[in-house]
Amino acid sequence: MMERLAQAEAAVADCLDAATWALPEHDLVAALDAAHRLEQRLAAVRLALVRELDGRGTAGTQGASSTAVWLRDRLRLSIPAARRLVDLAAALDVGAPGVRAALASGDISVEQARVIGDTVRTVHTAAGAEAAEKAVGVLVDWAGQFEPALLRKLGTRVLDHVAPEVADAAARAALDAEARRADRDRHVTLSELRDGRLRLSGNLDAEAAGLLRAALDPLTAPSGPDDPRCPGQRRHDALADLCRLALRTGELPEHGGESAQVVVTTSFDVLARQLSAGTLDTGPLVTPETVRRLACDATILPAVLGGSGQALDVGRQRRLVTGPLRRALVLRDRGCTFPGCDRPPRWCDAHHIRHWVDGGSTSLANSVLLCAHHHRHVHRGDWTARLSGDGHPEFVPPAWLDPDQIPRRNQYHRRT
Numbered sequence: 001m002m003e004r005l006a007q008a009e010a011a012v013a014d015c016l017d018a019a020t021w022a023l024p025e026h027d028l029v030a031a032l033d034a035a036h037r038l039e040q041r042l043a044a045v046r047l048a049l050v051r052e053l054d055g056r057g058t059a060g061t062q063g064a065s066s067t068a069v070w071l072r073d074r075l076r077l078s079i080p081a082a083r084r085l086v087d088l089a090a091a092l093d094v095g096a097p098g099v100r101a102a103l104a105s106g107d108i109s110v111e112q113a114r115v116i117g118d119t120v121r122t123v124h125t126a127a128g129a130e131a132a133e134k135a136v137g138v139l140v141d142w143a144g145q146f147e148p149a150l151l152r153k154l155g156t157r158v159l160d161h162v163a164p165e166v167a168d169a170a171a172r173a174a175l176d177a178e179a180r181r182a183d184r185d186r187h188v189t190l191s192e193l194r195d196g197r198l199r200l201s202g203n204l205d206a207e208a209a210g211l212l213r214a215a216l217d218p219l220t221a222p223s224g225p226d227d228p229r230c231p232g233q234r235r236h237d238a239l240a241d242l243c244r245l246a247l248r249t250g251e252l253p254e255h256g257g258e259s260a261q262v263v264v265t266t267s268f269d270v271l272a273r274q275l276s277a278g279t280l281d282t283g284p285l286v287t288p289e290t291v292r293r294l295a296c297d298a299t300i301l302p303a304v305l306g307g308s309g310q311a312l313d314v315g316r317q318r319r320l321v322t323g324p325l326r327r328a329l330v331l332r333d334r335g336c337t338f339p340g341c342d343r344p345p346r347w348c349d350a351h352h353i354r355h356w357v358d359g360g361s362t363s364l365a366n367s368v369l370l371c372a373h374h375h376r377h378v379h380r381g382d383w384t385a386r387l388s389g390d391g392h393p394e395f396v397p398p399a400w401l402d403p404d405q406i407p408r409r410n411q412y413h414r415r416t
Contacts, residue, residue, distance in 0.1 A: 008042075037106030044104040051089035084114070091117040098136035108140060111148040116140065119155035127163035134162035182206060215242055326350065328364050334413035337385075337393040338374035342412040349375050353385050368393040 015035075020028065050071070053059070059070035071082040092100040092113065099116050102108045108116070116139040124132035135158050142151055188202035204212060219238035222229070229237065329350055336343040348369040354360030368385055370378060378385060382398030386407075394407040 005045075012038075036109075040103055040106045040109055043110045044100065047085070047089040047092060047100075047103075050085055051093045054086055054089065088114050088117065091121070098133070098140065102140045102143070108143040109148070112143045112151055115148050115152045115155065116143065119152070119158060122155075123159060123162065127159060131159070131163040135159075138162060179205075325362070325364060325367070329367055329369050332364070332391070333369040333393060335369065335410070336371040336374055337368045337395075337410050337413075338370055338378070338383075339395055339408040339410050340412075341371055341374055341410060343371035345369060347371050351375055351378065351385065353387070 020031075023031065050067070054067040059065075059067040062070060064070035064073065067086050068079055068082040071077055071085060072079055075082070077085070088110070092103070099108070099113050099120065102116075103110065103113045116136065119139060120132050120135050123135040138158055138161050139151070139155060142154055146154060182203075182205040185203050186205045186208070188200070188204075191199040191201070193199060216235060216238045219241050220231070220234045222234065227234075330345040333345070333348075335341070335345055336348050348371050350367050351370045352360045352362070353366050353368060360366050365387060368387075377383070378395075382400075384396040386394060386396065388394045388407065388409075392409070394409045396405050396407050399405055
């Protein structure tokens with residue numbers, strides 16, 4: 001084998017030196033087809049070698065933890081690429097001789113072989129070995145016409161051709177399995193960046209994806225022939241517009257005792273001088289231009305603060321720890337006030353410093369924000385919450401923790 005591989009390598013080297021510019025177009029096309037076919041046949045040889053090395057345990061004897069890790073170091077592959085190589089070599093060796101033969105003859109590509117192998121395993125599970133063998137022939141024929149992604153899509157209905165008596169049941173089982181996977185994997189992650197922006201990522205199930213597309217698509221069209229925004233920027237702006245539309249409906253559930261809204265904070269002195277930078281209730285600073293634009297929106301509630309950071313005017317809505325009082329707490333505390341906690345305001349409850357049943361008032365001077373965990377902790381434990389002389393919360397630790405009982409403050413939410 002080594003001699004033949006050496007001869008093949010020498011022939012390839014000769015081809016590298018060939019004057020491709022001198023070939024007529026039909027010869028160039030024929031040479032491309034031949035090179036592609038040779039690449040697949042060589043891939044079949046490589047897969048056979050990988051399978052044999054894996055079976056012998058060569059990786060372990062040479063100190064690697066697995067064949068994939070050994071291939072990574074030996075061939076300088078990525079671990080995912082090396083694992084795919086090992087998995088495909090095993091699949092072709094164990095259960096799909098027809099696929100291996102098609103690859104060895106250069107009739108299909110490596111990616112098509114991977115798709116066919118995956119599909120054939122599914123057919124074998126659903127309908128048995130005879131149907132799987134028939135599926136190989138059908139899929140190899142289709143591989144002569146379709147690229148891997150479309151081949152995989154067509155493969156979902158291959159049972160209609162090779163085992164129609166079980167096709168409907170298998171399709172239903174596959175659909176149910178996919179629905180379970182989608183339900184399990186659904187999530188949306190909001191990763192806060194240091195400058196107040198969010199990185200949005202996640203997986204939506206089919207229903208949620210349809211809803212999002214139906215809501216976003218009408219808002220993503222270019223505003224005109226001179227719209228400078230790229231598609232990604234238009235989708236970003238459409239998502240923001242969608243949030244504004246939802247806030248304007250007034251139908252969102254209350255959060256923390258108040259209607260969903262955006263609060264922009266600025267000082268009275270700056271407000272009188274035509275505004276400067278403002279602060280969102282979630283923490284980030286926004287530019288003067290953003291403050292002026294948001295102040296024009298009826299769904300945006302401006303809150304004016306004095307120079308000391310105390311609330312002067314937070315509107316006139318309900319009493320209790322809702323509405324204006326809730327917003328005042330958010331503006332003052334900026335999150336859970338227990339020392340060392342970084343939970344934001346929307347994760348917090350309003351805690352009465354002096355309990356309401358003991359005669360404590362529902363007021364800014366008798367309230368602090370606490371996340372659910374620290375709210376329970378304060379009610380169960382020996383920590384004492386109070387407002388300091390400057391009007392901000394602090395906590396006196398129990399004597400067993402600090403004999404001097406020096407008051408502590410939360411430093412995560414300090415106003416800059």
